[in-house]
Amino acid sequence: MTWLDQLQHQSRQFRHRALDRHVRLGVTGLSGAGKTAFITSLVHQLTQGDSPQNLPFFAVVQQGRYLGGQLAAEQALTIPRFPYEHNLSFLQQATPQWPPSTTGWSQLSLALRYKAGQGLRSHLQSHSELELDIVDYPGEWLLDLPLLQLDYQQWCEFSWQLFAKPHRQALAAAFSSVLAATDLTDTSEQQLQSLTEAYKNLLLQFSATAGTFLNQPGRLLVPGELAGAPMLQLLPLLPEQLSQNSALGKKLANHYQSYRDYVVKPFYKQHFSQLDRQVVLVDCLSALNAGAAATAELSQALQLIMKSFHYGPSSMLRRLFKPKISKVLFAASKADHVTPEQHQALTLLLQSLLRQPLKQTTYQLAKVEAMAxxxxxxSHAGYVELQGQKQPCITGIDSANGKKINLFPGDVPATVPDAAVFSKHQFSFPSLQPLPLAMQANLPHIRMDHTLQFLLGDKLI
Ligand SMILES: Nc1nc2c(ncn2[C@@H]2O[C@H](COP(=O)(O)OP(=O)(O)O)[C@@H](O)[C@H]2O)c(=O)[nH]1
Ligand SMILES: [Mg+2]
Known part of the structure; x- marks a missing residue:
């Protein structure tokens, strides 16, 4: 794109924004929650799956007013593009695979054409256009927000409390010994680097362990463009080391401060001040599979993320970043891993993990909703006959061995189960491979039409 094209692109965006014909949708979720799959499906539904049979609850389609969606031909050169076509090709193989996982953030723009249903535009224009930017960013980065409210000492205390939890304790023991043997007067580059490396390894081990969601700082795991920056030399000293007012403690506190000022704040400024709508994907079932401590940590992480969307009059977010997100959807992803009559329980479980009444309150300007x-x-949902009774079941392809399975994955608890339930019962929701697609067929989904209606319906009237 030449500078002239870029200028034209920017001025068109500005015009569209001014006319409310531009929506910027953020898609976030912790690693593995399903962001890549979600965006790939969303784009496919909007560009190729727009039939009333496929999207019955998406009003603009149901009313026959949707004229189609197209990927924008141009995108600002400085923004990584979401690899939609590449992802789709994995799903369209003879033996379909899940698209590969990604790190960092990316964006994709779509132009959606529709006939206005009411008002002056419906009489004067042959069609209207809504420009949709979809932004994919790691939920790990959202979990850095709480750092703005903690100083270095508080962060160290918070971290070591977390590392004492049963599913983390054993992994953290070696790093704790390394710190205990560290000379706190030594602030050499070599020492900082080797300690950071040890902490990063610990975070990597945590993140490879099912059910650890709160790994901070997010950029040490997913550095994006900051790989190698000195302020990423960041690690929590043991709380008892902090009272010693050491040179190393001071140096790390400085890095912590820089990280907050130069990474966390700009991230929120750049993303939050521009997003209009937000989807937070949550994989509740994997957390249940991973046990009590994991489920508790998911709940803690979600509540912290939820705080990112509370930006009432007195909130720090509002003062610092002037966000304007007006709708947030919390979506329990991978609902196809359970039978349909469990979906309601899955939605209730998500709400119970959020520990939030999901209605608009005076301090929460965004409209918030949860769905499975x-x-x-x-999977295909169906029934089997068991001792003369019809039992719900799902059929799919087991990720572990590529074989067809037919099973009842179990009941989903509608509230967060207590430790006693976990000690008696091992949840084991399956992991499935994508189903083979006939070429050109719509990507099968559950409630993507409800999702589109909640996120975009009011912009397409
Ligand atoms: N059954 C099923 N599995 C899904 C779905 N979405 C994601 N997954 C699984 O979750 C994994 C991680 O998804 P991905 O979209 O890469 O997550 P991301 O890290 O948040 O981008 C995929 O490889 C799939 O195994 C879904 O809608 N249904
Ligand atoms: Mg991804």
Whole structure:
């Protein structure tokens, strides 16, 4: 794109924004929650799946007013593009695979054409256009927000409390010994680097362990463009080391401060001040599979993320970043891993993990909703006869061995189960491969039409 094209692109965006014809949708979720699958499906539904049979609850389609969606031909050169076509090709193989995982953030723009249903535009224009920017960013980065409210000492205390939890304790023991043997007067580059490396390894081990969601700082795990920056030399000293007012403690506190000022704040400024709508994907079922401590940590992480969307009059977010997100959807992803009559319980479980009444309050300007979805449905729901009774079941392809399975994955608890339930019962919701697609067929989904209606319906009237 030449500078002239870029200028034209920017001025068109500005015009569209001014006319409310531009929506910027953020898609976030912790690693593995289903962001890549969600965006791939969303784009596919809007560009190729727009039939009333496929999207019955998306009003603009149901009313026959949707004229189609197209990927924008141009995108600002400085923004990584979401690899939609590449992802789709994995799903369209003879033996379909899940698209590869990504790190960092990316964006994709779509132009959605529709006939206005009411008002002056419906009489004067042959069609209207809504420009949709979809932004994919790691939920790990959202979990850095709480750092703005903690100083270095408080962060160290918070971290070591977390590392004492049963599913983390054993992994953290070696790093704790390394710190205990560290010379706190030594602030050499070599020492900082080797300690950071040890902490990063610990975070990597945590993140490879099912059910650890709160790994901070997010950029040490997903550095994006900051790989190698000195302020990423960041680690929590043991709380008892902090009272010693050491040179190393001071140096790390400085890095912590820089990280907050130069990474966390700009991230929120750049993303939050521009997003209009937000989807937070949550994989509740994997957390249940991973046990009590994991489920408790997911709940803690979600509540912290939820705080990112509380930006009432007195909130720090509002003062610092002037966000304007007006709708937030919390979506329990991968609902195709359970039988349909469990979806309501899955939605209730998500609400119970959020520990939030999801209605608009005076301090929460965004409209918030929760639902159970599958961006890419990988199972068929049906029934089996068991001792003369009809039992719900799902059929799919087991990720572990590529074989067809037919099972009842179990009941989903509608509230967060207590430790006693976990000690008696091992949840084991399956993991499935994508179903083979006939070429050109719509990507199968669960409630992507409800999702589209909640996120975009009011912009397409
Ligand atoms: N059955 C099913 N599995 C899904 C779905 N979405 C994601 N997954 C699974 O979750 C994994 C991680 O998804 P991905 O979209 O890469 O997550 P991300 O890290 O948040 O981008 C995928 O490889 C799939 O195994 C879905 O809608 N249905
Ligand atoms: Mg991804």
């Amino acid at each position: 979805i599958a961006a890419l449905r990988a």
